[in-house]
Each structure stands twice: as C-alpha cells, then as structure tokens.
Amino acid sequence: EVQLVESGGGLVQPGGSLRLSCAASGFTFSSHWMHWVRQAPGKGLVWVSRIYGDGSSPTYADSVKGRFTISRDNARNTLYLQMNSLGAEDTALYYCTRGSTAAGNLGDYWGQGTLVTVSS
C-alpha cells in the first residue's frame, strides 16, 4: 500500500526556517517524481515544487523560488522541503504527492499534509 507521511510542520516566526519531510513507503521511491503542493486555510491547491526520481531538475513556483529547496534521499525513501525566509503567505497545509507512472506531473497519491503556520 502506498503511504506518504509528512512531518516537520509547526509554528514559526516570520523570517524563520522549517524543514518538512515526507516518508514514503509501498512503492519504489526512486522511480517516481515527487511534488509538494500547499493549501492555505480555506483556500485552493497551489503547486510548490517538483523533483525527479534521481534528485535532479528541482523546479519551483515563482512564489517560493530562492527561498525553498526540494531534495530527496532515495536510500531513506524520504522527500524534503527546506523553507527559508518564511512569511505569512506561506501559512498552509503542505502535501507531498507522488508523480504517477502515467505522467510524472500527475499526482496520484497524496499524504495527509503537515501544517505550517507563520506568525509572530
């Protein structure tokens, strides 16, 4: 059974940093592109970042470029999102999603999300 479990969220002050993790199981992690998608409270879905299965070609939304870094450890089956210079606009539930074998940009499995709150 495919499982994605996010962790690392919490309350952080503006300008602070946080690292999110997504532990994957039930599939060959290194064979799949992985994504982060966020959802502000009561709002819609916003794609944040993508990384290929071998860890190459990280890609970011303009709103996080230069502040966020996506990475993965295929030996540990874990996806990461390092978030720096956080602002109130980054407050959201952060989901990791698995890229489908049909199309790497298609998210076929989603975790339950980890909540990031940026506030003083």
Next chain:
Amino acid sequence: DIVMTQSPDSLAVSLGERATINCKSSQSLLYSSNNKNYLAWYQQKPGQPPKLLIYWASTRESGVPDRFSGSGSGTDFTLTISSLQAEDVAVYYCQQYFFTPLTFGPGTKVDI
C-alpha cells in the same frame, strides 16, 4: 503560466441527479505527439487530502465509481457525476499537468 478556471463556484444537486462542472484552461492541454489532454480532476472532502478521480481528461483512476466521467479536449473540459450520492459532497478541482508551474482551478463545491 496556464490559468485554470472553473464554473460554477458551487452547486447544489439533489440525490440521484446529475452534477456538471466545467473547467477551462488558458492554453491548449492537448499534446499532438500523443493526442492526450494533460487534464486531471481531483475530489477533496473536508479534512482530507485531494483524491485523483480522472486523468488524461477522461480516464477514470482505478477504484473510482463509474458515475464519475470526464470529457473535453484542448481548452474546455467537463466533469460529470451522473447520479449524485451523499458521499460525493466535496470540492472538485481541475488541474493541468502539461507545464510547470502545475496549476489548479479554484475549485467547485458540490452540495446536496
């Protein structure tokens, strides 16, 4: 960036009746090399992550009831729930996965 729009914002449908949600993209999502539309539909129930329902505009994900169907091509797409059930109350999002940044529609809330 490709902009996705949806209509209506919300709709209320009686149990057993049809629900239709429209999605429009600012650019064509049809890739001529494989004749596939890079358009997906997701269902999100309160307190839950999104669930993939439809991809390639009309291919139902495994396990999704056949009352859900997708249609359309190019820039105009439709999600149809043929006979609404109580468990279908949710917000439905379309998404283009053709180009990064991947973009979602604003969502359509479906109620009884």
